[in-house]
Every structure is written in C-alpha cells, then in structure tokens.
Amino acid sequence: MKDDMTNKPESYWKEKLTPEQYHILREQGTESPYKNEYYLNKAEGMYTCGACEHPLFSSDTKFESGSGWPSFYDPVNRENVELIEDNAHGMSRTEVRCKNCGSHLGHVFNDGPTPTGQRYCINSCSLKFKAKEN
Numbered sequence: 001m002k003d004d005m006t007n008k009p010e011s012y013w014k015e016k017l018t019p020e021q022y023h024i025l026r027e028q029g030t031e032s033p034y035k036n037e038y039y040l041n042k043a044e045g046m047y048t049c050g051a052c053e054h055p056l057f058s059s060d061t062k063f064e065s066g067s068g069w070p071s072f073y074d075p076v077n078r079e080n081v082e083l084i085e086d087n088a089h090g091m092s093r094t095e096v097r098c099k100n101c102g103s104h105l106g107h108v109f110n111d112g113p114t115p116t117g118q119r120y121c122i123n124s125c126s127l128k129f130k131a132k133e134n
C-alpha cells in the first residue's frame with residue numbers, strides 16, 4: 001500500500017490520537033455501546049480509519065444491528081481490512097484491523113444480513129466519518 005503506516009512508532013499515535021482513541025485503536029479497547037458517535041448516524045458518506053483516514057466502510061453497507069455499535073455488512077474493499085483470530089477474554093472472535101495502519105477497529109461476526117451474512121461491529125472511536133458532498 002503506497003501510504004503504508006504500519007511501521008509508525010507508538011509514540012506517533014500517542015501524539016496524534018486522543019487518549020480514548022489511542023486506547024481503542026492501539027490497545028484493542030472497546031467503547032460504550034449506544035452512547036457513541038456513529039451508532040445512529042444515517043448520513044451518506046464514507047467511514048475512514050480514525051487513525052490514518054484510509055477508507056473502510058461505506059454508509060451503503062451500514063445497518064441497524066441492535067448491538068449499540070456501528071455495523072456494516074461489508075468493507076468498502078476487503079483489501080482495506082485485516083482479519084485476525086482473537087481468543088482474548090475467553091471468547092473466540094475475529095478481530096478487524098485497518099490494513100493501512102494496523103489499528104484495531106472492532107470484530108466481525110457471521111450473523112449479519114444479506115448479501116454477505118457478515119456483521120462488522122466497529123467502534124465509532126475507530127472511525128472518522130466523511131459526509132458525501134452534494
């Protein structure tokens with residue numbers, strides 16, 4: 001990837017991100033359900049990585065999951081995310097990371113809607129929404 005940021009030192013992210021963003025994006029944290037910025041956002045646009053602003057999810061694939069977190073049934077491009085087996089906290093889950101900078105986004109589950117059956121459950125804090133320009 002031409003703007004690969006996976007080799008940036010943690011000090012770079014610590015300076016660039018807020019403490020909450022840093023905890024979630026760089027320390028695999030999880031924000032509170034429901035009370036987060038994009039859970040109920042219905043505007044059209046692109047959700048980019050909250051750390052490196054690489055495009056990740058289009059509003060076209062966002063759906064109401066009832067989980068309390070923004071949910072998407074597909075990334076804008078599957079090359080833009082990295083899926084990693086996550087056995088932390090006594091659960092077997094699949095972690096989703098930004099492929100461009102390695103930051104933690106959330107998890108993906110197999111109980112999503114058609115057409116993919118996938119549910120990308122993503123922290124608002126890991127995203128930066130860019131509204132579509134008319």
Ligand code: FE
Pocket residue numbers: 049050051052053054098099100101102103
């Ligand atoms: Fe990123």
